[in-house]
């Protein structure tokens with residue numbers, strides 16, 4: 203079963219294969235399943251990018267997208283996640299995309315369902331497709347990960363994006379450093395990179411990756427005002443001027459303009475924020491193909507399909 207739950211379960215060659223497929227889709231290659239194939243997107247947490255780009259990817263692959271809204275489903279009557287997935291499987295859904303607020307929600311499903319699960323984000327845990335689209339964006343820019351320095355800055359402790367990216371980037375040969383409020387640094391991340399002062403991190407990195415403050419996951423009252431956070435830890439106009447000549451700005455978005463990044467920099471020349479979103483469609487096509495190809499089969503060229 204080709205689930206996609208975390209980046210750490212993917213070998214380097216599997217990551218390279220997914221990125222290669224994604225580049226192919228971006229260049230116009232196509233793939234269609236042999237049989238009518240149904241997918242459902244279950245978002246128990248809000249999403250704009252991940253949900254919409256999965257749906258665009260699904261439709262580009264000719265998949266039938268079954269509408270599923272948590273707010274109008276039997277989840278509201280107390281149906282468990284497990285029973286919800288078993289129900290979708292029983293009615294003929296062939297794969298599910300799930301975002302959930304519980305870390306590792308998929309542990310209760312793996313081995314008990316017969317359809318692939320694509321993780322669209324679990325609590326503070328993992329966001330593998332975000333990481334893959336970030337990798338694709340970095341690879342497009344620098345062609346290699348070897349020796350590329352990536353500064354991941356902000357709310358590290360609550361960030362599934364930071365966790366997934368640090369794991370994959372380090373295994374691919376990049377150097378990762380973390381910065382932001384030191385109280386939000388996560389000691390468990392030290393295996394993938396050390397904490398660095400904000401100005402050093404921004405001035406010496408090839409990729410400055412900013413993170414959104416995850417207010418919804420903070421139990422204590424916020425210690426930082428927007429202005430103070432921006433001044434101390436944000437990408438200000440002055441800090442951007444000190445970035446390396448060919449370095450780029452990334453952010454998984456949604457962006458809090460003028461908090462983690464000055465609003466005027468969101469679409470500046472260095473920014474790859476909207477490129478990341480564009481690449482998300484192609485990466486999600488690649489992981490959907492990977493999940494469905496093994497047990498459904500498919501055709502790589504739409505013209506062959508139509509013959």
Ligand code: CP
Nearest residue numbers: 249250251252454455
């Ligand atoms: N980057 C990201 O996961 O955005 P959404 O929450 O809008 O899906």
